[in-house]
Amino acid sequence: VSRQSTSILETLPEPRLKVDKERGWLLESDSRIISFRVKTFQAFIDRLAAMAGSQVAATVLYGMGTEIGHNVFLYAKDRIKSDDDLGRVADEVMATNGWGRCLQMTKRSGEGKTVYTFTLSGTPFSHERESGEPTCHILRGALAGGVGSFVDKKAKACVEKECASMGASHCVIEVAFE
Numbered sequence: 001v002s003r004q005s006t007s008i009l010e011t012l013p014e015p016r017l018k019v020d021k022e023r024g025w026l027l028e029s030d031s032r033i034i035s036f037r038v039k040t041f042q043a044f045i046d047r048l049a050a051m052a053g054s055q056v057a058a059t060v061l062y063g064m065g066t067e068i069g070h071n072v073f074l075y076a077k078d079r080i081k082s083d084d085d086l087g088r089v090a091d092e093v094m095a096t097n098g099w100g101r102c103l104q105m106t107k108r109s110g111e112g113k114t115v116y117t118f119t120l121s122g123t124p125f126s127h128e129r130e131s132g133e134p135t136c137h138i139l140r141g142a143l144a145g146g147v148g149s150f151v152d153k154k155a156k157a158c159v160e161k162e163c164a165s166m167g168a169s170h171c172v173i174e175v176a177f178e
């Protein structure tokens, strides 16, 4: 896997986190954020799957992801001029928010469809965990939503072909459009 340029990270400002003790707020560049541990986040997702079943949970998490992807696209759209920028911006957004890296993005077209393939490392859903099925549903949705916003189409399919939770070296997510 060939890496996206690491220089992206060097050009970005360090995120400035501030605590507003009076209000009990955590601020990143004056936007309020909240934080919790990755293990807490995983427990929260596991609870959803235990309560709703893994299929419903996957659908709900994917839907949440598409909203994230759409919103990320809105604030990053000035930096996405072409398909080639999708992988770079995905990497930038993931890396600066603690979601891991997007190491590679490839695109192939044929038989009436276009498929974007993202190779990810260090996702929070696969962090120190083992699973019999892929776990990165929110990222699957985020990529489908983000790329979908860029191409102005709804993804026909979005599949996590390989997941680090299942012992793969990376998470590989394919988003297809007709």
Ligand SMILES: [Zn+2]
Pocket (backbone or CB within 6 Å): 123, 125, 126, 134, 135, 136, 160, 162, 163, 164, 165, 170, 171, 172
């Ligand atoms: Zn994964």
